[in-house]
Amino acid sequence: MAFTYFRLGLVSVALGLSLEAQTKVERxxxxxxxxxxxxxxxxxxxxxxxxxxxxxxxxxxxxKGNTFHVGGAKAGMKMFVESMDQRSxxxxxxxxxxPVKAKIxxxxxxxxxxxxxxxxxxxxxxVGGTITVNGNPSDVNAEAIDGDIRINGSPGWxxxxxxxxxxxxxxxxxxxxLSTVSGGIEFEGRTERGKFxxxxxxxxxxxxxxxxxxxxFDSHSGSIDVTLPEFIGADFDIVxxxxxxxxxxxxxxxxxxxxxxxxxxxxSNANGGTRVAIRSFKGPVSLMRGKQAQ
Amino acid sequence: MTIPPGAASAAVSPRTADAGGSSDVIHRAQxxxxxxxxxxxxxxxxxxxALCLRLxxxxxxxxxxxxxxxxxxxxxxxxxxxxxCAFSSWLHRLAVNAMLEAARSEKRRTARVLxxxxxxxxxxxxxxxxxxxxxxxxxxxxxxxxxxxxAFVLHDIEGYQHQEIADQMGIAVGTxxxxxxxxxxxxxxxxxx
Amino acid sequence: xxxxxxxxxxxxxxxxxTKQLPRSIDPPSGAWGQIRSALEAEPSSSGPRTTGPxxxxxxxxxxxxxxxxxxxxxxxxxxxxxxxxxxxSAITAVAVRxxxxxxxGSQQAGVQPTAPRQTEAQIAAAPTTSPATLAEFTAVExxxxxxxxxxxxxxxxxxxxxxxxxxxxxxxxxxxxxNAILEARRALATxxxxxxxxxxxxxxxxxxxxxxxxxxxxxRS
Numbered sequence: 001m002a003f004t005y006f007r008l009g010l011v012s013v014a015l016g017l018s019l020e021a022q023t024k025v026e027r028x029x030x031x032x033x034x035x036x037x038x039x040x041x042x043x044x045x046x047x048x049x050x051x052x053x054x055x056x057x058x059x060x061x062x063x064k065g066n067t068f069h070v071g072g073a074k075a076g077m078k079m080f081v082e083s084m085d086q087r088s089x090x091x092x093x094x095x096x097x098x099p100v101k102a103k104i105x106x107x108x109x110x111x112x113x114x115x116x117x118x119x120x121x122x123x124x125x126x127v128g129g130t131i132t133v134n135g136n137p138s139d140v141n142a143e144a145i146d147g148d149i150r151i152n153g154s155p156g157w158x159x160x161x162x163x164x165x166x167x168x169x170x171x172x173x174x175x176x177x178l179s180t181v182s183g184g185i186e187f188e189g190r191t192e193r194g195k196f197x198x199x200x201x202x203x204x205x206x207x208x209x210x211x212x213x214x215x216x217f218d219s220h221s222g223s224i225d226v227t228l229p230e231f232i233g234a235d236f237d238i239v240x241x242x243x244x245x246x247x248x249x250x251x252x253x254x255x256x257x258x259x260x261x262x263x264x265x266x267x268s269n270a271n272g273g274t275r276v277a278i279r280s281f282k283g284p285v286s287l288m289r290g291k292q293a294q
Numbered sequence: 295m296t297i298p299p300g301a302a303s304a305a306v307s308p309r310t311a312d313a314g315g316s317s318d319v320i321h322r323a324q325x326x327x328x329x330x331x332x333x334x335x336x337x338x339x340x341x342x343x344a345l346c347l348r349l350x351x352x353x354x355x356x357x358x359x360x361x362x363x364x365x366x367x368x369x370x371x372x373x374x375x376x377x378x379c380a381f382s383s384w385l386h387r388l389a390v391n392a393m394l395e396a397a398r399s400e401k402r403r404t405a406r407v408l409x410x411x412x413x414x415x416x417x418x419x420x421x422x423x424x425x426x427x428x429x430x431x432x433x434x435x436x437x438x439x440x441x442x443x444x445a446f447v448l449h450d451i452e453g454y455q456h457q458e459i460a461d462q463m464g465i466a467v468g469t470x471x472x473x474x475x476x477x478x479x480x481x482x483x484x485x486x487x
Numbered sequence: 488x489x490x491x492x493x494x495x496x497x498x499x500x501x502x503x504x505t506k507q508l509p510r511s512i513d514p515p516s517g518a519w520g521q522i523r524s525a526l527e528a529e530p531s532s533s534g535p536r537t538t539g540p541x542x543x544x545x546x547x548x549x550x551x552x553x554x555x556x557x558x559x560x561x562x563x564x565x566x567x568x569x570x571x572x573x574x575x576s577a578i579t580a581v582a583v584r585x586x587x588x589x590x591x592g593s594q595q596a597g598v599q600p601t602a603p604r605q606t607e608a609q610i611a612a613a614p615t616t617s618p619a620t621l622a623e624f625t626a627v628e629x630x631x632x633x634x635x636x637x638x639x640x641x642x643x644x645x646x647x648x649x650x651x652x653x654x655x656x657x658x659x660x661x662x663x664x665x666n667a668i669l670e671a672r673r674a675l676a677t678x679x680x681x682x683x684x685x686x687x688x689x690x691x692x693x694x695x696x697x698x699x700x701x702x703x704x705x706x707r708s
Binding site for chain 3: 336343479
């Protein structure tokens with residue numbers, strides 16, 4: 001996964017100020033199959049699709065008052081939309097086809113990011129926009145402030161953080177961390193190592209674990225709902241300082257917490273296996289029985 | 295605003311960091327972001343592990359221990375990385391230093407308990423009879439005496455210059471050349487078997 | 488000819504074979520977990536940070552922030568973070584001061600209702616009933632206070648650029664985390680040996696630092 005530095009011999013597609021509301025852009029540039037691509041945009045959208053060609057195709061419209069720059073080498077390239085007035089930047093929409101194994105790095109302000117069919121690594125940063133990933137990238141690192149992050153697929157590992165947006169992963173991933181402050185967290189699938197943490201958002205986990213994994217759930221006041229197959233092998237260590245614990249996975253009952261406050265539950269299900277630690281300050285915790293794992 | 299002395303130079307130049315998004319990742323890791331450090335690990339560990347595997351000559355367990363040592367040192371010393379060289383080069387130097395220190399410790403330990411056998415053959419796996427010549431070469435490298443193995447791996451595989459190897463190992467250039475020559479001779483002999 | 492001479496052709500064959508060796512070999516899958524566990528077990532002082540969770544590298548980037556680049560950097564968040572951090576630090580200081588008032592009389596010694604920075608310093612030095620547990624918490628809090636202040640100074644250069652929606656989100660997020668810190672701290676004051684509470688409180692601080700760090704990083708470029 002070596003990122004090589006691209007020389008800044010940018011070929012500036014400086015479209016400049018235009019009397020048109022938007023200006024079209026259409027470019028094709030050669031890129032190695034595992035080349036690196038770095039994209040900056042402010043407002044609008046960036047849609048990236050993987051394809052089986054050793055080149056990058058850029059199509060789209062650049063908002064009025066913005067200029068588009070692109071350049072680099074076959075090992076790596078960079079493109080960005082420059083705004084004359086950052087406070088009121090107009091929307092630019094880019095549709096970019098990239099080699100399927102490319103390494104993608106995108107940073108926007110409010111432009112939505114959508115990536116499909118890429119198997120390389122993804123680093124996606126947005127302030128107010130949304131991030132959507134479809135497919136099976138080798139790894140995903142996605143960060144937003146108040147936007148949603150939705151991953152539909154099976155990345156090798158995934159890190160997704162938003163403050164107030166929803167963070168969701170539907171698929172399988174060996175190593176997952178999903179984190180919010182007030183946004184919800186949803187996971188449907190299978191993982192070996194997972195960390196799901198929020199302050200006031202609600203966490204919903206529906207799926208299974210790989211054997212000998214380690215899973216952590218952490219919430220201050222949001223609810224934690226974990227739905228698992230009846231015979232999942234896991235060792236549970238659950239503490240809620242001031243909240244409730246409901247166990248419908250098996251017949252073990254939680255006990256009162258320290259000083260008669262809150263609840264605790266330590267138990268093994270189906271001879272144990274994956275270590276599951278759940279910590280909640282005052283949010284309710286529920287273990288539920290779902291469909292048997294396939 | 296007062297900037298602490300040396301702080302400005304601590305910033306990683308994007309020109310010398312492994313580029314793309316990596317300079318941002320390094321910044322984050324320097325700021326204590328463990329997830330960013332994991333990113334660094336994911337990006338660089340295959341090359342570091344390959345280096346550790348060949349330098350240690352002792353198999354996957356030793357290589358894993360050495361690689362763990364390398365990344366722990368990297369975490370501790372991240373603030374000292376100022377971008378004057380590529381980050382991968384900096385990690386490589388850490389790996390070589392870690393290997394040299396490990397070898398010195400091992401030498402002190404084994405000198406107390408072992409006979410006068412060639413240290414390079416102690417614990418080394420027997421060369422496998424396999425049609426895969428590359429695998430034969432890997433196994434042969436693992437059986438090299440320590441100094442010869444270091445010189446060969448660093449020079450012929452990793453592309454270091456004689457002077458660079460001499461500086462890092464704390465030996466004379468002439469010694470590096472002699473060890474390299476010895477390594478090549480032994481490898482050719484091993485592969486001819 | 489001596490035995491020491493290497494046949495040139497055989498040497499070239501060896502070097503050609505060497506060139507075919509892979510430069511990258513995937514390490515065992517559990518290696519990162521072991522490394523991370525080892526790092527997390529280390530004292531905080533041995534990490535890359537020099538003082539507090541932000542190293543000098545972060546502060547040094549103020550130069551980069553001010554430097555001229557040929558494209559303008561979106562910096563909506565910089566002043567937003569400044570206001571949020573300053574406000575958040577004050578909120579935490581007030582909240583912690585309020586939390587301290589729930590302690591027993593012997594624990595209140597030295598805690599005076601004064602200006603936020605002075606109060607934070609006093610809280611950091613406040614006596615505890617369970618040094619092992621509260622000492623860890625206090626160290627984390629000290630780091631937070633120092634870091635938050637340094638971040639506010641770092642981002643002060645971008646005061647004139649704001650995105651209202653993002654400011655609102657950040658302000659609300661920091662308020663939420665501060666409330667969580669307050670509640671956990673109050674609970675810890677009455678149950679100082681509760682390891683789970685210390686874990687939760689540390690986690691809340693880490694979330695706040697992470698949010699501030701991410702904000703600063705997004706504003707940097």
